[in-house]
Amino acid sequence: MGQKPKDEPVPGLDSVLGSGKPVVVKLGADWCPPCRAMKPIIKELAKEQAGKVIFLDLDIEQQRDLARRFKISLIPTIIFYDKNGKFKAKKTGFMSKRELLEKIKELDLYK
Numbered sequence: 001m002g003q004k005p006k007d008e009p010v011p012g013l014d015s016v017l018g019s020g021k022p023v024v025v026k027l028g029a030d031w032c033p034p035c036r037a038m039k040p041i042i043k044e045l046a047k048e049q050a051g052k053v054i055f056l057d058l059d060i061e062q063q064r065d066l067a068r069r070f071k072i073s074l075i076p077t078i079i080f081y082d083k084n085g086k087f088k089a090k091k092t093g094f095m096s097k098r099e100l101l102e103k104i105k106e107l108d109l110y111k
Contacts, residue, residue, distance in 0.1 A: 010066065016054045018085030022109030023054045024100065028076040029061045034094040035076045041097045053104060082109045 016023050026042050028035025039057060046055040060066045060075065070079065074092040080103065082088050088107045095103070 008065070010058070010069070012056055012058065016056070017054055017081055019054065020083050021052065021054050022083050022104060023056065023081040023085070024104065025058060025071055025078050025079045025081070027058050027060055027070060027079070032075050038076055038094060041095075041100070043058045045097060045100060053109070064111070078103075080104070080107055082107070082108060088110055 013025060014024070024042075024045075026035070028036055028038065029087060030036065042055050042057045045053070049055065060072065066072070070077065070090075076092070076094065078091045078095055078100070079087070080089045080091075088109060089103070091103065
């Protein structure tokens with residue numbers, strides 16, 4: 001549930017899943033105010049967590065099939081994968097920096 005079909009690669013995502021690092025993917029669009037508000041948070045966390053967690057910010061308007069693949073009905077949607085590339089959780093709505101870090105810890109994505 002919540003995972004993409006294996007036959008359709010997602011640019012940027014498939015190359016990092018199973019890389020030995022947890023992956024956090026934000027799916028959104030530029031016209032969405034909460035998505036725009038999360039953009040600098042994702043960039044900041046990507047810098048701060050470099051080498052520990054991979055953060056991706058994917059636009060469902062630029063890659064229209066992402067919403068169908070990930071069964072997205074609301075944006076932003078954040079998907080969490082563990083270090084082995086296994087789907088762990090999906091959350092909709094704005095998440096602050098603190099909430100994202102807490103969710104990563106709560107899901108124990110490093111295992």
